Amino acid sequence: MTLSRTERARAGGPVATTEVKAPPQGPRPSRRHRWDARWSPYAFITPFFVFFAAFGLFPLIYTGWASLHRVSLHNPTEMEWSGLHNYTRLLEDEFFWNALGNTFTIGVLSTVPQLLMALGLAHLLHARLRGSAFFRVALLTPYATSVAAATLVFAMLYGRDYGMVNWALELVGVGPVDWEGGSWSSQFAVSSIVIWRWTGYNALIYLAAMQAIPDDLYESAALDGASAWQRFVHVTVPSLRPTILFTVVVSTIGATQLFGEPLLFGGSQTGGGSHQYQTLGLYLYEQGWFSFHLGRAAAVAWAMFLILIVVGLVYWLIARRLSKSH
Amino acid sequence: MTPLKIQRQHLRGGWLSHTVLIVFTLGSLLPLLWTAIAASRDNARLASTPPPFWFGGNLGNNLRIAWTDANMGKALFNTVLVAGSIAAGTVLFATLAGFAFAKLRFRGRNILLVLVIGTMMVPPQLSVVPLFMAMAELEWANQLQAVILPMLVSAFGVFFMRQYLVQALPTELIEAARMDGAHSLRVVWHVVFPAARPAMAVLGMLTFVMAWNEFFWPIIALTQDNPTVQVALTGLGQGYVPDQSVIMAGALLGTLPLLVAFAVFGKQIVGGIMQGAVKG
Numbered sequence: 001m002t003l004s005r006t007e008r009a010r011a012g013g014p015v016a017t018t019e020v021k022a023p024p025q026g027p028r029p030s031r032r033h034r035w036d037a038r039w040s041p042y043a044f045i046t047p048f049f050v051f052f053a054a055f056g057l058f059p060l061i062y063t064g065w066a067s068l069h070r071v072s073l074h075n076p077t078e079m080e081w082s083g084l085h086n087y088t089r090l091l092e093d094e095f096f097w098n099a100l101g102n103t104f105t106i107g108v109l110s111t112v113p114q115l116l117m118a119l120g121l122a123h124l125l126h127a128r129l130r131g132s133a134f135f136r137v138a139l140l141t142p143y144a145t146s147v148a149a150a151t152l153v154f155a156m157l158y159g160r161d162y163g164m165v166n167w168a169l170e171l172v173g174v175g176p177v178d179w180e181g182g183s184w185s186s187q188f189a190v191s192s193i194v195i196w197r198w199t200g201y202n203a204l205i206y207l208a209a210m211q212a213i214p215d216d217l218y219e220s221a222a223l224d225g226a227s228a229w230q231r232f233v234h235v236t237v238p239s240l241r242p243t244i245l246f247t248v249v250v251s252t253i254g255a256t257q258l259f260g261e262p263l264l265f266g267g268s269q270t271g272g273g274s275h276q277y278q279t280l281g282l283y284l285y286e287q288g289w290f291s292f293h294l295g296r297a298a299a300v301a302w303a304m305f306l307i308l309i310v311v312g313l314v315y316w317l318i319a320r321r322l323s324k325s326h
Numbered sequence: 327m328t329p330l331k332i333q334r335q336h337l338r339g340g341w342l343s344h345t346v347l348i349v350f351t352l353g354s355l356l357p358l359l360w361t362a363i364a365a366s367r368d369n370a371r372l373a374s375t376p377p378p379f380w381f382g383g384n385l386g387n388n389l390r391i392a393w394t395d396a397n398m399g400k401a402l403f404n405t406v407l408v409a410g411s412i413a414a415g416t417v418l419f420a421t422l423a424g425f426a427f428a429k430l431r432f433r434g435r436n437i438l439l440v441l442v443i444g445t446m447m448v449p450p451q452l453s454v455v456p457l458f459m460a461m462a463e464l465e466w467a468n469q470l471q472a473v474i475l476p477m478l479v480s481a482f483g484v485f486f487m488r489q490y491l492v493q494a495l496p497t498e499l500i501e502a503a504r505m506d507g508a509h510s511l512r513v514v515w516h517v518v519f520p521a522a523r524p525a526m527a528v529l530g531m532l533t534f535v536m537a538w539n540e541f542f543w544p545i546i547a548l549t550q551d552n553p554t555v556q557v558a559l560t561g562l563g564q565g566y567v568p569d570q571s572v573i574m575a576g577a578l579l580g581t582l583p584l585l586v587a588f589a590v591f592g593k594q595i596v597g598g599i600m601q602g603a604v605k606g
Contacts, residue, residue, distance in 0.1 A: 033509070040510035044426035045438065047419040048479045052445055055476040059453030059460075066455055076459045121350060124343045137592035138351045140599070144584040145358065146539040148559035149577035153361050155563070156372070156570060164360070164377045200354060201599065208600035249447075257449050260541040260556075264563040281451060281542070288455060289546065298455040305452050312447070 060305070067298035076294055086299035096300070098275050099283035100307075102187065106262075106279060107255030110191035114199050115247055119240075121199065122206035123232060136207075139200030147260035151193055155180075155265050158189045180266055183276040190277050193261045198254075202247050209243035210236060245319055249312070256308055257281050280304050358585070364574040365389070372570045388575035392562075396572070397550060398579045401558035406583075408474055408544075408554055409537035415478040416533045417526050424487025425518045429495060439488070445481040451542050458546055472547040473554065477537060483529050486602050490525035491518070528598030531591055538584055555580040 067086050069079040090096050121139065125132060142150065157164045158179040169175035179189045213236065221231045237244075259281035262271045269286040271278025278286070280300065288297025366385035367378050392398045426432070427439050457476060458467075466472040495518065503513045519526075544554045550561045559580050562573045588595065 033504075033507075036509050037504075038432075041426040041430040041432035041435070043510075044422040044430070044514075048423040048442070048481075048484055049438075051419070051475075051479040052481070055457070055478075056445060056448065056450065056453065059456040060448060062456035063452060066459070071455075071459070076462045117350075121347070124347055127343055129343065129347070133593060133596075135347050135351060136596045137588065139354050140592070140596060141358065141585070141588060142354050144535060144588045145581050146556055146559070146584075147541050148556045148563065149361070149581045150357070152559060152563050152573055152577045153357050153364075156364065156574070157357065157360070162373050162375055162377060167376050196354070196357065199350075204596060204599050211600075253447070253449055257451050257542075259451070263545075264560060267564045284454075285542075285546075288458075294455050294459070301452045301455060304449075308447075308449070 063298045063301050063305075066295055067302050069295045071294040071298070073289060073292035073294055079295075082295065086293075086296045087303075089296065090299050090303060095275055095278065096283060096303075099271075099278050099280045102271070102275075102277055103256060103258065103279045103281075106187050106191050106194075106258060106277065107252065109187060110194035110258075111248070111251045111255055113191075114195045115202055115244070115251065117195070118199050118202035118247075119206055119237075119244075121203040122210055123236065125203065125207050126210045136204060139203060141200070142197045143201045145197065147193075147197070148264055150197055151261050151264040154189065154193045154196070155267075158265075180272065181276075183274075186265070186272055186277040190258075190261050190265055193265070194255075194258070198251070202251070205247060206240060206243060209240050213239045241322070245315070249315060252311055252315075253308065256304055256311075259285065280307075358581070361574050361578050361581070364571060365578045367571050369569045369571050384571060385575070388569075388571050389579060391569070391572045392576040392579055396558050396562050396576050397553055398555070398558055398576055401553045401555045402579065402583070404470060404553065405538055405555040405580075408470055409534045411474045412477045412537040413530045413534040415474075416480045416483045417530045419479050420483030420487045420529060421518065421522050421526055422514065423484045424489075424491055425495070425514065425522070427484065427488040428491035429497060429500060442481050442484050446485070450476070454543060454546055457543065461547060467547060468549050468552050470548075470552070473540070473544045476543065477540065480533065482602075483533065486529055487522065487525060490601075491522055494525070495521040528594060528601070531587070531595050532598055532602075535584060535587075535595070 066079065068081065068083060070082045070085075071079050125135060129135065158166075160166065160176060160178045160180065163179070165179070166176040169177065177185050179185045217235050217239070218231055221235050226234065258279045262277045262279050262282050263269060263285070265277065266272050269278075269282055269290050271282050280303075284297050284300040284304070287300055288294050362385075363378055363381055364372060365388050367382040368384045368388075371378055371382060423442075427435065427442075453476075461467050461472045499517050499521070500513055503517050508516070539556065540554075541556050544557050545560055548554060548557045550557065553561065559576055562576045
């Protein structure tokens with residue numbers, strides 16, 4: 001399903017306003033017909049909202065309710081009111097703060113290089129290239145590799161004694177590095193798995209947005225004598241601002257939820273011997289399914305939700321400031 | 327120079343672009359190639375330096391062990407069932423809702439659409455505790471419907487289909503069908519589905535890939551007795567089978583179906599992601 005450039009530009013523009021008017025302008029529409037036109041839209045959207053209410057909205061709210069209770073994994077249907085105890089316990093637990101810090105550093109380490117490289121790759125792919133279809137599919141291949149498979153492979157590549165990475169480092173006279181054991185090295189390694197899986201995907205998103213930039217913007221910039229780099233900075237990047245914001249938001253949500261990579265990198269819910277790469281998602285899993293405190297796990301989930309809201313507000317403020325200053 | 331020439335010049339990729347792209351392509355593909363190489367060796371060879379760079383003769387043996395000991399056979403069957411059901415459900419419900427939001431006028435439409443978009447921002451992982459409690463109550467733990475039902479609809483899918491149908495489905499066509507006395511279900515069957523088919527195919531593929539790789543909730547809801555691929559791979563990673571070359575064989579088995587799908591439908595999947603991006 002490929003669209004021409006004009007179709008893409010139109011699709012990105014204002015939404016079409018023509019609609020079916022109900023009831024239809026036929027000769028004497030029957031009562032059944034009018035009833036159908038009036039209520040069928042609701043029938044069409046009902047499945048989505050029923051499932052979303054049952055498996056999205058209700059659990060989210062109920063997580064908040066469960067976080068105010070003592071709930072054991074062994075008997076999850078028994079709830080005992082405990083007020084804010086789960087939250088105060090959370091704030092006193094150094095491993096919660098450790099996980100919060102790790103989530104932040106791994107989030108920055110994985111998101112920033114990933115999006116910068118994706119932007120660069122999209123710029124290269126935007127040019128007229130031999131084999132561009134091949135490059136696009138090849139760069140997207142890691143996206144088809146699951147978290148579990150990718151992490152198992154990277155854990156081997158980063159192996160301390162026989163890993164490919166240390167072997168290559170020793171060729172140039174560095175190392176060996178105990179990737180899993182160190183604090184920064186393990187976080188770097190975990191981040192690299194995220195980067196490997198998602199850079200190509202984000203490059204395609206940027207590429208799509210680049211193709212929607214009108215050519216005359218580049219033409220007039222070129223006529224003004226702007227160099228290729230200046231055109232990239234002054235035409236491409238500003239035009240991509242909404243898309244960049246979109247990818248930053250999506251990557252941030254993904255980064256706060258990071259779970260599979262740190263779980264399988266060392267194979268344990270603690271995220272390393274001294275919790276050096278335990279993320280909030282992993283901490284939630286440990287609290288609920290290894291310490292058997294589902295109430296505490298629910299409190300972690302709500303804490304993550306609140307953190308996301310705060311981060312979202314910060315992004316919103318930044319975006320507003322940026323759009324005002326331009 | 328005419329403007330057109332300037333533009334062509336700006337757009338032509340030189341040898342440097344090609345080199346950088348080739349480096350990144352190799353970076354994307356080599357870890358997968360190495361997975362296959364490691365899966366074709368044995369544990370002793372993987373525990374020695376330098377690491378192997380070419381295939382050995384142990385692939386069949388490792389695949390067989392992964393298939394039986396790590397339950398990969400059952401895992402693959404389960405995953406096809408789970409991902410297929412989720413893709414089918416998502417496409418059906420997203421097309422219906424997307425059609426309503428794109429082409430029908432009803433009270434509360436705009437606010438409901440905003441609600442759909444808002445739900446995209448809520449990560450499903452935050453809901454695992456109540457879902458787990460509900461599954462315990464229903465005694466659904468370790469059963470496949472426990473991982474299918476919570477994933478059966480997607481806000482992204484609704485939005486994707488709406489954006490497609492807004493421009494791909496001529497309003498006159500619906501009106502004409504209505505004038506002929508067709509009721510809504512007939513309109514959906516004979517007008518909406520045919521017009522939506524390309525987008526439905528792309529959404530189905532994207533959803534299938536996503537569902538195949540779904541991780542957090544299946545880990546919690548299922549056990550090694552009745553795993554999906556991701557659950558079985560987690561068992562491998564947590565020392566279920568200590569042999570590294572068997573672990574790589576499992577990773578290969580769990581990834582290969584999607585890689586084949588990418589080799590066949592790669593262009594369509596790329597197109598779908600790019601289309602969703604511009605519109606989303």
